[in-house]
Amino acid sequence: MRTVDAPASGFPPVLLEHPATIRDVAHAAAVSVGTASKALNGQGKLRAETIERVRAAAAHLEYRPNDLMQSVLRKRTFTVGLLTTEGGRFTMPMLQGIEDVLATAHISVFLCLAVDNPDRERQHLDSLLAKHVDGIIVVGNITKRPPVDIGRSRTPVLYVFTYVHERNALSLLPDNEGGGALAAMHLVHGGRRRFAHITGPADWEAVRLRLEGMRASLAEYGLDLPTDHVLAGPWHPAWGFEAMHQLLDRDSAIDAVFCGNDEIASGAMDALRERGRHVPGDVAVVGFDNWEQFALATRPPLTSVDMDVYELGRRAGSRMLALMSGERESGIVRLPCRLVVRASSAPRPAGIGN
Amino acid sequence: MRTVDAPASGFPPVLLEHPATIRDVAHAAAVSVGTASKALNGQGKLRAETIERVRAAAAHLEYRPNDLMQSVLRKRTFTVGLLTTEGGRFTMPMLQGIEDVLATAHISVFLCLAVDNPDRERQHLDSLLAKHVDGIIVVGNITKRPPVDIGRSRTPVLYVFTYVHERNALSLLPDNEGGGALAAMHLVHGGRRRFAHITGPADWEAVRLRLEGMRASLAEYGLDLPTDHVLAGPWHPAWGFEAMHQLLDRDSAIDAVFCGNDEIASGAMDALRERGRHVPGDVAVVGFDNWEQFALATRPPLTSVDMDVYELGRRAGSRMLALMSGERESGIVRLPCRLVVRASSAPRPAGIGN
DNA sequence: ATGAAAGCGCTAACAG
DNA sequence: CTGTTAGCGCTTTCAT
Numbered sequence: 232m233r234t235v236d237a238p239a240s241g242f243p244p245v246l247l248e249h250p251a252t253i254r255d256v257a258h259a260a261a262v263s264v265g266t267a268s269k270a271l272n273g274q275g276k277l278r279a280e281t282i283e284r285v286r287a288a289a290a291h292l293e294y295r296p297n298d299l300m301q302s303v304l305r306k307r308t309f310t311v312g313l314l315t316t317e318g319g320r321f322t323m324p325m326l327q328g329i330e331d332v333l334a335t336a337h338i339s340v341f342l343c344l345a346v347d348n349p350d351r352e353r354q355h356l357d358s359l360l361a362k363h364v365d366g367i368i369v370v371g372n373i374t375k376r377p378p379v380d381i382g383r384s385r386t387p388v389l390y391v392f393t394y395v396h397e398r399n400a401l402s403l404l405p406d407n408e409g410g411g412a413l414a415a416m417h418l419v420h421g422g423r424r425r426f427a428h429i430t431g432p433a434d435w436e437a438v439r440l441r442l443e444g445m446r447a448s449l450a451e452y453g454l455d456l457p458t459d460h461v462l463a464g465p466w467h468p469a470w471g472f473e474a475m476h477q478l479l480d481r482d483s484a485i486d487a488v489f490c491g492n493d494e495i496a497s498g499a500m501d502a503l504r505e506r507g508r509h510v511p512g513d514v515a516v517v518g519f520d521n522w523e524q525f526a527l528a529t530r531p532p533l534t535s536v537d538m539d540v541y542e543l544g545r546r547a548g549s550r551m552l553a554l555m556s557g558e559r560e561s562g563i564v565r566l567p568c569r570l571v572v573r574a575s576s577a578p579r580p581a582g583i584g585n
Numbered sequence: 586m587r588t589v590d591a592p593a594s595g596f597p598p599v600l601l602e603h604p605a606t607i608r609d610v611a612h613a614a615a616v617s618v619g620t621a622s623k624a625l626n627g628q629g630k631l632r633a634e635t636i637e638r639v640r641a642a643a644a645h646l647e648y649r650p651n652d653l654m655q656s657v658l659r660k661r662t663f664t665v666g667l668l669t670t671e672g673g674r675f676t677m678p679m680l681q682g683i684e685d686v687l688a689t690a691h692i693s694v695f696l697c698l699a700v701d702n703p704d705r706e707r708q709h710l711d712s713l714l715a716k717h718v719d720g721i722i723v724v725g726n727i728t729k730r731p732p733v734d735i736g737r738s739r740t741p742v743l744y745v746f747t748y749v750h751e752r753n754a755l756s757l758l759p760d761n762e763g764g765g766a767l768a769a770m771h772l773v774h775g776g777r778r779r780f781a782h783i784t785g786p787a788d789w790e791a792v793r794l795r796l797e798g799m800r801a802s803l804a805e806y807g808l809d810l811p812t813d814h815v816l817a818g819p820w821h822p823a824w825g826f827e828a829m830h831q832l833l834d835r836d837s838a839i840d841a842v843f844c845g846n847d848e849i850a851s852g853a854m855d856a857l858r859e860r861g862r863h864v865p866g867d868v869a870v871v872g873f874d875n876w877e878q879f880a881l882a883t884r885p886p887l888t889s890v891d892m893d894v895y896e897l898g899r900r901a902g903s904r905m906l907a908l909m910s911g912e913r914e915s916g917i918v919r920l921p922c923r924l925v926v927r928a929s930s931a932p933r934p935a936g937i938g939n
Numbered sequence: 940a941t942g943a944a945a946g947c948g949c950t951a952a953c954a955g
Numbered sequence: 956c957t958g959t960t961a962g963c964g965c966t967t968t969c970a971t
Contacts, residue, residue, distance in 0.1 A: 249660075249739075250714075250717070250738070250739070252963090252964055252965085253964065253965060253966095254964075254965095262941075262942085263941070263942045263943075264942090264964085264965075264966095265941075265942060265943075265944090265965095265966080265967080265968095266940085266941055266942070268965065268966055268967085269940095269941090269966090269967095272966080274966085274967085275940080275941090275967095276940060276941095277940060277941080278940060278941090281940080281941085293738075295711070295714055295715045296715060296964085296965075297657070297715065297717060297963095297964055297965075298712075298715040298716045298717070299653045299656055299657050299662065299716065299717060299964085299965095300657060300947085300963085300964045300965045300966085301964090301965070301966085302653055303651070303653050303654060303657070303947050303948070303949095303964090303965085304946090304947055304964090304965060304966055304967090305947095305966090306603075306947085308653065310695075313696065318677055318678075318681055319677075322677055323672055323673075323676055323677050324672075326696065326698065327672055327698055327700065330696060330697075330698040331698070334697075334698070334705060334708065334709065337708075337712070339695050339697075339712055339716065340695065340696045340697075341664075341693050341694065341695060341696070342667065342680065342684060342694045342695070342696035343684075343688075343693075343694075344680065344681055344684040344685070344688070346681065351688060354688065354691075355688065357649070358652075358691070358693055360604075360649055361649045361650060361651070361652040362652045362653065362693065363604070363651060363652070363653060384604070384647075385603075385604070468881075468882050494878065494882070497882060498882075501884075524848065524878075524879070525878070527822075528822050528848075528851060528852075530855075606947090606948055606949085607948065607949060607950095608948075608949095616957075616958085617957070617958050617959075618948085618949075618950095618958095619949095619950080619951085619957075619958060619959070619960090620956090620957055620958070622949065622950060622951085623950090623951095623957085626950080628950085628951085629951095629956080629957085630956060630957095631956065631957075632956065632957090635956080635957080650948085650949075651947095651948055651949075653948085653949095654947080654948045654949045654950085654963085655948090655949070655950085657948090657949080657963050657964070658948095658949060658950055658951090658962090658963055659950090659963095660963085
């Protein structure tokens with residue numbers, strides 16, 4: 232038993248200028264290209280000895296079948312385009328989830344970045360179609376203008392973190408409303424009664440949904456979220472800081488703050504400290520995004536809602552595989568968030584408070 | 586003058602099941618495929634009327650030349666593989682820089698993520714070679730094992746954020762040593778004299794280089810960095826916090842701290858506050874990475890060394906284009922860091938201090 | 940069991 | 956000016 236690519240394989244030590252083709256292999260093995268093809272793909276009936284010879288030749292020449300040709304023949308490229316208008320913190324874990332699933336299925340991914348650049352988006356789209364990708368995943372942000380349309384191409388499209396108004400389009404999104412509800416429920420269970428919400432720009436859909444979820448959840452417990460306890464502003468610690476001060480001016484008895492993201496929560500906690508309010512003794516704080524670098528850097532560590540972006544990416548990958556194999560789903564799918572509980576929202580000690 | 590794809594174009598409203606091929610176009614325009622090809626590519630001499638007719642047919646059928654075939658013919662795919670073992674915060678801006686340059690040159694990018702997964706790395710590499718990419722960019726981290734080798738393929742490879750020990754390999758890296766020097770120089774110019782350095786794991790090359798740069802720079806001013814003023818630990822705020830306390834215990838007169846990254850700096854500043862040391866009045870702090878969310882969240886905002894990762898990405902893209910067009914550079918290229926000055930390192934008031 | 944030949948979509952060389 | 960032909964690398968009948 233010898234290694235196929237050992238010097239003893241009997242082939243001349245030819246190093247081709249260009250990558251070996253199946254013809255080179257066939258020639259080296261002294262068979263026809265048709266036979267070589269069969270030997271390499273295990274098709275048809277060949278003598279074991281022949282197969283071995285071809286395989287050896289291929290190994291010796293470092294032959295790699297040209298995917299491009301195989302794609303042309305099979306009318307499938309086993310590639311998908313990943314078109315994103317986002318370059319933020321969620322993009323990377325998202326990509327990892329998608330890529331993970333697709334790579335496992337031996338699907339390659341074209342990375343198409345088009346942050347704030349519609350022309351580039353159009354260009355990428357054209358390129359993807361010209362490359363005959365088997366599918367396109369559009370990762371976006373709802374507040375921005377809808378992604379350019381794909382025309383009447385048959386290529387399946389999956390929208391993630393965004394959606395288009397069009398029947399038979401399939402979108403994958405985090406369940407922001409559920410996330411808001413999760414936070415509220417947790418705070419209520421922790422014995423909190425006077426709520427406030429500091430969040431991001433009012434025109435973000437996520438902002439609206441998280442608030443709605445919070446409200447709905449509180450309502451179920453017969454609790455109210457006064458309008459003047461909801462403050463919208465930029466996604467920034469400074470805003471959380473300022474807003475928290477405003478809230479305490481309005482109502483010093485607030486005992487629970489749900490923040491639209493972790494940066495805001497971080498700023499809010501700074502303000503609480505400045506005002507001598509203890510977290511979580513006096514006020515419980517819950518953030519959103521579970522951005523670990525932030526959530527773990529606050530003192531105490533921040534309880535936060537996690538959209539599980541990596542998992543969202545994995546689901547996106549799976550759905551894409553389904554679409555590629557002909558399945559035709561549509562609609563908006565929302566994936567649940569989960570709550571990561573840390574010290575900032577520890578239950579108020581029993582018997583204290585109103 | 587009419588729009589080519591208007592109903593008046595005179596072509597039957599046939600919607601093909603499969604993407605139109607050049608044959609469909611030729612047929613619709615009643616010419617041979619050869620003629621159609623010429624008309625579409627502006628080759629040879631054709632009657633203007635013929636060209637127009639073919640163009641119209643192509644537009645009507647939404648014809649898109651199949652890049653795969655063009656690639657086969659031209660022996661160039663106009664694609665590059667982007668193989669990365671990193672999924673951290675630097676990856677995204679890096680990708681954006683690379684993609685930006687390559688997309689402008691109409692080169693498509695295969696995204697290959699292989700974080701902590703050598704098997705996946707191998708798989709991706711095989712796939713890239715099978716897809717006949719025109720080049721491969723390997724983005725990595727020096728502390729980890731070297732990327733798997735590319736074999737004796739002719740495909741040019743560019744290493745970014747990592748390098749291999751092999752002549753005629755080309756690597757692009759940030760100038761960590763220069764960055765350390767930059768920080769030290771700035772602190773000296775701000776009137777500081779007693780230095781400390783809190784940094785990351787000692788086995789990181791970046792850690793070693795930043796320290797060396799700092800030392801060398803201080804030496805130029807006749808200043809010393811005592812060994813017990815250098816503390817290595819994890820890249821984490823908690824470490825910065827702990828280390829800063831240790832340092833103050835050893836030497837309460839320290840007036841400048843250079844931190845290996847911004848997270849450590851953030852923790853260090855917390856400790857300084859706890860110890861009643863004012864920043865920058867008593868102690869100046871400089872971080873590394875210029876991670877805005879962190880650097881702007883500290884109070885006062887943090888001065889930090891910026892590796893300009895996006896620009897590094899752009900350079901990588903350009904170098905790759907050069908490699909693809911046959912240029913054969915090699916060696917290790919270091920790109921300069923720049924200092925982003927904020928309040929945490931404001932010069933010590935004149936006349937105060939030793 | 941193997942080889943010859945056709946065809947995938949496209950370009951380029953060569954005839955007319 | 957336009958059509959025909961060959962060929963890129965590979966798979967797949969169809970002969971032999």
